[in-house]
Amino acid sequence: MAHHAANTPAQVGEIPKPNTGWIWKTFFILVAITALEFLLAFTMPAGTFRNSIFIVMTILKAFFIVAEFMHLKHETKSLIWTILIPMALLVWLLVALVSEGSSIGEAIFNAFK
Amino acid sequence: MSTTSTTQTLSSSATLEKPRTGTWDGGNEPFKASYGKLMMWFFLLSDAFTFAAFLTAYGLIRHRHLAYVGDPKAFEFSTAYWPIPEKVFNAFPGFHGVDLPLAFVALMTMILIFSSVTMVLAVEAGQRMDKADVQKWLLWTILFGATFVSCQALEWSHFIEGTEAGTKMADGSIFHGANLAMNQYGPPLFGDLFFFITGFHGTHVFSGLCLLTWSFIATTNGTFEKRGHYEMVEKIGLYWHFVDLVWVFVFTFFYLV
Numbered sequence: 004m005a006h007h008a009a010n011t012p013a014q015v016g017e018i019p020k021p022n023t024g025w026i027w028k029t030f031f032i033l034v035a036i037t038a039l040e041f042l043l044a045f046t047m048p049a050g051t052f053r054n055s056i057f058i059v060m061t062i063l064k065a066f067f068i069v070a071e072f073m074h075l076k077h078e079t080k081s082l083i084w085t086i087l088i089p090m091a092l093l094v095w096l097l098v099a100l101v102s103e104g105s106s107i108g109e110a111i112f113n114a115f116k
Numbered sequence: 117m118s119t120t121s122t123t124q125t126l127s128s129s130a131t132l133e134k135p136r137t138g139t140w141d142g143g144n145e146p147f148k149a150s151y152g153k154l155m156m157w158f159f160l161l162s163d164a165f166t167f168a169a170f171l172t173a174y175g176l177i178r179h180r181h182l183a184y185v186g187d188p189k190a191f192e193f194s195t196a197y198w199p200i201p202e203k204v205f206n207a208f209p210g211f212h213g214v215d216l217p218l219a220f221v222a223l224m225t226m227i228l229i230f231s232s233v234t235m236v237l238a239v240e241a242g243q244r245m246d247k248a249d250v251q252k253w254l255l256w257t258i259l260f261g262a263t264f265v266s267c268q269a270l271e272w273s274h275f276i277e278g279t280e281a282g283t284k285m286a287d288g289s290i291f292h293g294a295n296l297a298m299n300q301y302g303p304p305l306f307g308d309l310f311f312f313i314t315g316f317h318g319t320h321v322f323s324g325l326c327l328l329t330w331s332f333i334a335t336t337n338g339t340f341e342k343r344g345h346y347e348m349v350e351k352i353g354l355y356w357h358f359v360d361l362v363w364v365f366v367f368t369f370f371y372l373v
Contacts, residue, residue, distance in 0.1 A: 018244055018245065018246045019244045021237075021240060021241065021246075021249070023237060023240060026233060026237060026240065030230075030233045033229050034226070034229065037222075037225055040368075040372060044218060045217075057368050057372050057373055058368065060368075061368040064364050065361055065364055065365070068232065068361045068364065069361065072353075072357045073353075073354055073361075078147070078149060079147050079148050079149075081146055081147060082148075082149060082154075082157070085147075085157075086161060089161060089164075089165075090164065093172075096172055097171065097172045097175060100172050100173075100176045101172075101175040101176060101179050103176060104178065105180075107176075108179055108181060111180070
């Protein structure tokens with residue numbers, strides 16, 4: 004809760020000033036990354052290299068949404084790992100099944116050549 | 117409460133009056149998060165499994181099909197290979213026949229990111245117990261969320277209707293648009309995955325809108341003010357950011373890559 008207004012209960016009729024600088028900063032980072040993705044989509048030739056840049060930028064955007072907007076960065080370490088470890092295993096599943104798909108395609112299209 | 121059934125003896129019933137504070141007695145809070153927020157996190161984790169299953173299926177099926185090789189400018193729709201997304205999603209409502217690749221989905225992405233920002237602002241206002249600000253930012257979030265769902269409806273109707281030229285199918289007939297059995301853009305599974313992935317995401321946005329509308333009414337009625345905290349807005353905020361997060365991944369894997 005580092006960059007939040009103090010959570011002390013306000014007196015009646017007294018509302019603390021908003022503390023929104025960090026929100027807009029995160030917003031501009033997200034917009035900048037998305038704009039860069041569109042720029043690359045039209046200026047770079049398609050291929051594995053461009054796709055890996057897209058994936059890195061997606062993970063970067065996911066980090067800012069989860070860490071700042073969903074506040075996970077400011078939770079306890081055990082909660083952070085409880086969320087992150089299952090997600091890491093899902094990335095493993097994704098990579099495994101994408102390569103499995105390539106093998107199936109290979110088997111279907113090249114079996115009788 | 118049936119907690120006294122096995123470990124407690126009758127004579128110790130007087131100690132139940134005191135709050136439980138022991139480490140193994142429910143007095144320990146290892147995650148330092150409230151019950152409701154913790155359960156929202158675990159629900160979102162399970163929801164992430166569902167979306168990951170969709171995206172994993174998409175990756176497998178896409179790699180199982182042939183990719184288009186050749187000059188992107190000479191690209192034509194065919195059921196023989198997977199289409200290039202920017203050739204499929206190149207329409208913008210009101211600009212009929214103009215080739216604007218990914219422009220509409222760019223607008224949708226911006227709307228959803230913006231709704232996420234107004235949601236954080238609502239949560240922040242709730243932590244300051246500022247009822248008027250919570251109402252204001254919740255209304256903005258509802259507005260952007262509703263705009264996003266409407267944009268998705270336009271996107272779907274264009275996808276289903278298809279282009280005027282259509283695509284010549286294997287049996288020689290010309291087919292326009294898409295349904296679950298066939299589509300003019302590529303292999304049948306391309307259309308199916310589009311409907312299922314964006315449809316499932318749209319359903320989530322719609323559920324979020326229902327929750328937001330309810331919390332706006334509750335804020336206006338002073339329910340959270342009386343309760344002394346706006347934690348419900350924070351929990352709905354977690355859900356709403358998750359929906360935005362899923363869109364970030366759908367956007368990359370369905371529209372960009």
